[in-house]
Every structure is written in C-alpha cells, then in structure tokens.
Amino acid sequence: MSRPRPVYPLTEQSVKLERPEAVTFPPVIFLMGPTASGKSGIALEIARHFPVEIVSVDSAQVFRHMNIGTAKPDAESMAFIPHHLIDLIEPHECYSVAQFVNDALVAMHEITERGNIPLLAGGTMLYFRMLLEGLSALPPANSSLRRQIEAKAEQNGWHEMHNELLQLDPASAARIKPTDSQRIQRALEVCYLAGKPMSEILKKPRNAGLPYRAIKIALIPGDRGALHQRIAQRFEAMLTLGLIDEVRAIRDKFCLNDASPSMRCVGYRQVWMYLEKEINAATMREMALAATRQLAKRQLTWLRSMKEMREFDCLAENLPEQVRGYLADTGLKAAAVS
Structure with a gap:
C-alpha cells in the first residue's frame, strides 16, 4: 500500500533532509482556552509586541455571515493584524478537520516565509490536537x-x-x-x-505531526463561577448586537435545517429553535447559557489532557504582562508592530 501524501507543504528551507540532526523547526504559538476566556484580547496584545499573524482555530468562525454569535474580530482588529481562516465557507457548506489541518499548515508556512510567527488562537481543541498529532487516513467528507x-x-x-x-x-x-x-x-x-x-x-498510524516548535499557552479560569458570569454577559451582549436578526437573515437566505453544521454551533442552535417557535425567549437564553457552559467544560477537559503547555489564569489582572514575559523567556524576538 502506498504511503498517504502529507497534508502540509515541506520545503528544503524548513526541513534539511540531508542532515536530520540539524533540523530546527520554526516557532508557532498556540493560544488555547475555553470560550469567554479572553483569547482574542490576549492575541491582540501579543501582536503588539511580537511579529505574529493570527490563525483562527475556531470551527464556527469559518462560516461567513456568522459574525455576532462567533465573536469574530471586528474590522479594527482585522486591520491591525492579519487574520487567517475566517469566513472560508457559506453557512450551508461543511468544513472538515482535515480541511482545517491543511489550510492551517499552508497559512503557517506562508506566515513563516514572510518572517513572522503564526499565532494560532481559538477554542476548537480537536483542531489543535490534530495539528499536533497528525490525521488518521480517513476519507474526506462527501x-x-x-x-x-x-x-x-x-x-x-x-x-x-x-x-x-x-x-x-x-x-x-x-x-x-x-x-x-x-x-x-x-x-x-x-x-x-x-x-x-x-x-x-x-487504529492505524497517523500522518506526520506538526513541523513546528509549538509554544503552548492555556488560559484557564481560576474561578469557574467568574467564567460563567463572563459567558452570561457575553451572550446578553450578542443578543443586544442583533444575534437573533443575524440568525434570521441566514435562515432566510440559505437552505438550512437544525442538522446543518453551522446551526449546530452553540448559540445559533438555540436561536434557531426560538425562530422555529420550538422554545420561548427565556428558554432560549437558559439553553444557550447551559450549552455554552458545557462547551467550556469540554474545552477545559481537552486542555487538561494537553502536554507541555504553560497555564495562565485568564482572570488575572496582569495577564497580558505574564504572557508577554513568558513568550520572551522562550526566546521569541520581540518586534514593534506598526
């Protein structure tokens, strides 16, 4: 049986095959954490001090038109620093883990070629895991x-x-x-x-893993109750910004149902049920908050299984300074971003 083709681009510049002992992989930053842990703010703080470009690791932000409920970066943030893997597909389309791994590795390669550091930020832990461990040879989605x-x-x-x-x-x-x-x-x-x-x-061996030196940062809440308060405040803010109208517009424009991957996203699923008159507004809020708390719990479970990462309390007042100091200690060269 022939070996599966690698899903990532390798070049002589990144891997010197003739001298394996001399191989040095370029750095990449993994910024991980549960929903509402402040990943986006810390990513921008890192971008102010290090030459990075941000790669979204979020299975919901790949969908176009889904801006409010996915907490996509605003126009000012997008203009300040390049963001990748956002707005890739329409809400009626599917996006697989394999597609993400391929797209992320291509983006990381291009960022490195420009002399910058890929900063992968998000909460889709399966994406992080597959980048680190490699993919099994599963057939693509049909x-x-x-x-x-x-x-x-x-x-x-x-x-x-x-x-x-x-x-x-x-x-x-x-x-x-x-x-x-x-x-x-x-x-x-x-x-x-x-x-x-x-x-x-x-059960079979996976494809090769990540050809980078991963600097893994995890934002973990020291107080779970405080994180839950953040989750509630953020969802109320999303409703104020027009989440229901956003879902209604998507529902009217695209051929979707409650099994569509885009409408399985937390928040969107509950608003969909509300628009379908399956639940009232109060129940929608309760269900959305419960689902978001469960999502955060699953994300934290994934993080606890991650090896060789540095944890920071996402509720700490001096969190930006802590993260900057740690990155400097890893040997990353700081650079002003204009």
Whole structure:
C-alpha cells in the first residue's frame, strides 16, 4: 500500500533532509482556552509586541455571515493584524478537520516565509490536537453521501441510524451517543466510503505531526463561577448586537435545517429553535447559557489532557504582562508592530 501524501507543504528551507540532526523547526504559538476566556484580547496584545499573524482555530468562525454569535474580530482588529481562516465557507457548506489541518499548515508556512510567527488562537481543541498529532487516513467528507444519510435520518430517526452504525462499526457506536447526529453521520460516512469501520482506520498510524516548535499557552479560569458570569454577559451582549436578526437573515437566505453544521454551533442552535417557535425567549437564553457552559467544560477537559503547555489564569489582572514575559523567556524576538 502506498504511503498517504502529507497534508502540509515541506520545503528544503524548513526541513534539511540531508542532515536530520540539524533540523530546527520554526516557532508557532498556540493560544488555547475555553470560550469567554479572553483569547482574542490576549492575541491582540501579543501582536503588539511580537511579529505574529493570527490563525483562527475556531470551527464556527469559518462560516461567513456568522459574525455576532462567533465573536469574530471586528474590522479594527482585522486591520491591525492579519487574520487567517475566517469566513472560508457559506453557512450551508461543511468544513472538515482535515480541511482545517491543511489550510492551517499552508497559512503557517506562508506566515513563516514572510518572517513572522503564526499565532494560532481559538477554542476548537480537536483542531489543535490534530495539528499536533497528525490525521488518521480517513476519507474526506462527501456532501452527496451526507445528504443521503440526513434524508434517511429524517425518515427513520437518528436512533435508527445509530443502530445501523452499531451493525457496521460496534466500537464507534459504543463511544457515540445515539443523540449525537453529527458524529453518527461521520462514522457512517466513513464506513460507506472506506468499506471498513472508522474504528479500524483510527487504529492505524497517523500522518506526520506538526513541523513546528509549538509554544503552548492555556488560559484557564481560576474561578469557574467568574467564567460563567463572563459567558452570561457575553451572550446578553450578542443578543443586544442583533444575534437573533443575524440568525434570521441566514435562515432566510440559505437552505438550512437544525442538522446543518453551522446551526449546530452553540448559540445559533438555540436561536434557531426560538425562530422555529420550538422554545420561548427565556428558554432560549437558559439553553444557550447551559450549552455554552458545557462547551467550556469540554474545552477545559481537552486542555487538561494537553502536554507541555504553560497555564495562565485568564482572570488575572496582569495577564497580558505574564504572557508577554513568558513568550520572551522562550526566546521569541520581540518586534514593534506598526
């Protein structure tokens, strides 16, 4: 069997194959943390003192037209420092982990070629993990097949699709909840496309990992209750800015349903339910806040499994100074950004 092609570009300038002992990988900063931990503000603070370009690691910010609920950087921030991997696809389209890894590695390579440091900032922990560990050789997403699976699910229900997965791939079915339509769909898709269980493919060695020296920073709240207050304040601010109108406009313009990846995003899912008159405004708020708190909990669980990272209390008053000092200690050369 032939080796899978690498998903990232390698050049003689970045990897000297003739002298492996002399290989030095360029630095990249990982700025990770749960939702509402202040990642965007710290990223801009880093950009004021180091020659970086920001690469978004956010599975929701790839969607165009979804600005308020994804907390995208404003026009002033975008003008101040280059941002990458934002507004890549329309709300009715899909974006896979494999696409992100490829796009991120291309962006990182181009940033490094310009003499700058890639600063990867976001809260989609799976993206960070796949960058570090490499991808398994799973087949890419197939939109036609996904529509067929969705149509079958609309007719029979996702519990029945989970039963089908149980027959095709018992190991995957055991770890995927019957209510998790997104993962059921992907596991079935892989089974159909590869002709073998996804769990079997995942056991095989992964593609090569990250060809960079990762400086990993994690923003962890010292007080979970304070983070929850931030989450509540931010969601109320999103509603004030027009989140409901944003979702309504997207709903009117694109062919979507509650199973569309864009409308599975936290906040958007609950507003969609409100617009469909499935819940009232008060319930929408409660459900959105509960879902966001659960998201933050999952993000923190991912972070706790991450190795060789430096933790900072995202609630600390001197957080910017702490982060700047740590980056200087790693050997990064500071440079003024005009």
